[in-house]
Amino acid sequence: MYVAVKGGEAAIRNAHALLAQRRRGDASVPEIGLDQITGQLSLAVDRVMAEGSLYDRELAALAIKQARGDLIEAIFLARAFRTTLPRFGASVPVDTGAMRVRRRISATFKDLPGGQVLGPTFDYTHRLLDERLATQAGDDADRTAAETTTSARPNVPPLPPAGEGWGGGTAPTPDASPAGEIPAPSLPSSDRTRLLPSSTPETEAGNIRLRSGRGFTGARVHTSGEAAEAPAGPMPRVTDLLGDEGLIEPAPADDGTPPRDLTREPLSFPADRPLRLQALARGDEGFLLALGYSTQRGYARTHPFVGEIRFGEVEVSLHAEELGFAVPLGEISVTECQSVNQFKGSATQPPQFTRGYGLVFGQLERKAMSMALVDRSLRFAELGEEKSAPAQDEEFVLSHCDNVQATGFVEHLKLPHYVDFQAELDLIRRMRAEHAAEAEAQAPDVAEAPHKEAAE
Amino acid sequence: MGPDAPVSEPKTPPPVPEATADSTERQAMMALYARATRAELEAAVERFSPLPQVRKLRPPEAGLVMVQGRTGGDGAPFNMGEATVTRAAVQLEGGATGVSYMLGRAPEKAEAAAILDALWQDPALKLAVNDALAPIRRRLAAEEATAAAEAEATKVNFFTMTRGED
Numbered sequence: 001m002y003v004a005v006k007g008g009e010a011a012i013r014n015a016h017a018l019l020a021q022r023r024r025g026d027a028s029v030p031e032i033g034l035d036q037i038t039g040q041l042s043l044a045v046d047r048v049m050a051e052g053s054l055y056d057r058e059l060a061a062l063a064i065k066q067a068r069g070d071l072i073e074a075i076f077l078a079r080a081f082r083t084t085l086p087r088f089g090a091s092v093p094v095d096t097g098a099m100r101v102r103r104r105i106s107a108t109f110k111d112l113p114g115g116q117v118l119g120p121t122f123d124y125t126h127r128l129l130d131e132r133l134a135t136q137a138g139d140d141a142d143r144t145a146a147e148t149t150t151s152a153r154p155n156v157p158p159l160p161p162a163g164e165g166w167g168g169g170t171a172p173t174p175d176a177s178p179a180g181e182i183p184a185p186s187l188p189s190s191d192r193t194r195l196l197p198s199s200t201p202e203t204e205a206g207n208i209r210l211r212s213g214r215g216f217t218g219a220r221v222h223t224s225g226e227a228a229e230a231p232a233g234p235m236p237r238v239t240d241l242l243g244d245e246g247l248i249e250p251a252p253a254d255d256g257t258p259p260r261d262l263t264r265e266p267l268s269f270p271a272d273r274p275l276r277l278q279a280l281a282r283g284d285e286g287f288l289l290a291l292g293y294s295t296q297r298g299y300a301r302t303h304p305f306v307g308e309i310r311f312g313e314v315e316v317s318l319h320a321e322e323l324g325f326a327v328p329l330g331e332i333s334v335t336e337c338q339s340v341n342q343f344k345g346s347a348t349q350p351p352q353f354t355r356g357y358g359l360v361f362g363q364l365e366r367k368a369m370s371m372a373l374v375d376r377s378l379r380f381a382e383l384g385e386e387k388s389a390p391a392q393d394e395e396f397v398l399s400h401c402d403n404v405q406a407t408g409f410v411e412h413l414k415l416p417h418y419v420d421f422q423a424e425l426d427l428i429r430r431m432r433a434e435h436a437a438e439a440e441a442q443a444p445d446v447a448e449a450p451h452k453e454a455a456e
Numbered sequence: 457m458g459p460d461a462p463v464s465e466p467k468t469p470p471p472v473p474e475a476t477a478d479s480t481e482r483q484a485m486m487a488l489y490a491r492a493t494r495a496e497l498e499a500a501v502e503r504f505s506p507l508p509q510v511r512k513l514r515p516p517e518a519g520l521v522m523v524q525g526r527t528g529g530d531g532a533p534f535n536m537g538e539a540t541v542t543r544a545a546v547q548l549e550g551g552a553t554g555v556s557y558m559l560g561r562a563p564e565k566a567e568a569a570a571i572l573d574a575l576w577q578d579p580a581l582k583l584a585v586n587d588a589l590a591p592i593r594r595r596l597a598a599e600e601a602t603a604a605a606e607a608e609a610t611k612v613n614f615f616t617m618t619r620g621e622d
Contacts, residue, residue, distance in 0.1 A: 054539070251527050
């Protein structure tokens, strides 16, 4: 507990002025614009939108700028802003099956309808710092990855501008292309069909190591000219493919009940799965990552496969009372992860794969995967599994996954606690005086000091 | 948990238009307004200048929509997070009521969309409004083609290889 303090107004004013000055940095360097943040730090924007639980790229960029890049502070700002707006209603649930897919991979099937689309990914990059980005010369340079500078490709067409209309703000950067072997994306032409040169088998892209049921597989990457000509076909969910054979449990049916909303009612337990998913979708990426990791290491083993990850744009629509139909509101970028986990069966039901699900704003693959892992581990009771680990404890997970709540309680410790502490000082002085008096009385056995709880 | 966002009070709602068979068509137009830029919509409105007098039934207002997803992609819904939305409603002198809802905080764009929605409901103007949006359709189609081709260029084929030690 802390009590009000007075004074310090001038110091606080000056501290905030100093903060503004430090935020601005060196005045001889141009100030960063929101368009630069949304365009060039788009994954930071995505994270603030997801954990701020507020989809608005510009607002998220403003929050990042104001918070000097402190993403939890930016998330806090986004959460505070949302409380100033009225809510018009709940959307029609988005259909991720109808997504405009920009990336879609499966770790369970190498050949699947719609194919594997890497999209703008860090996967298979070598994690070598690219010095050309340091000099801002990257825009003009031939944008192969740093490690393949020998491949001379003078006629690479320039990248189309990644501006408005990309929606997600996630135009693939050439830096993301595997080992620089795929030319910078441009409208496809037949001369771009190529296989990786066999002389570079050691590169990650040339020999992608995949986990499969039977061991490691190698892979070759190529850009398929004929595939590029075909219009993007439908991309059924991997879970639907398994579902057709009854090999995987179906998703819980929609019985028309509106989902509970933890922004309208305090989180209470037991939490049903939709409520848990809401909490996880806005939960801290680091916390969920660590919990997901713990399940893989054996704390609530759930044997996951990534059935599918897809990223792209989905349309959002809202049923407007005054119109009597659903109004399309535009598109948002989301990442979805379907995990396929080990089995559940019963006397009446043959064994089936089970599932975990992750769905988040923006291109946040690590978050979506962590969410799917934790969603699955939280289902232990429903699936008749033993409870043995923190990642299965919904009260532990859901009560601590919100980083705005967590930071509020941790950081309140730095606020003035002078009165509390004065009381504790008095207490410990009294205890020490009693102790000294007892020692003086030569008591043979040391009396146990009364245990006092520290005040909050 | 921060304090909850206030529930929007139902403000004098615009009169309910007749539910018509062409609501699908109207939805398609609304999807276009939502994906257009403010400049594009204002340019489209400009084509119908001089406009009849526009009465603002509902001045542009920013708010939130709770975006829902579905468990497993196709199951029971859950609340994923909110998105900012702007809505507006106008009535044209002697004409229809136009309504708009769109993602983002964009009062001018929402108002332009509401005006276009009202104009479009006039059978005499429907085709003209449709034509006025042609540049938007072209831009979106070109961008979609580019984005689809960029994604397609990253399509992989993985070939399973046998392990050496077997």
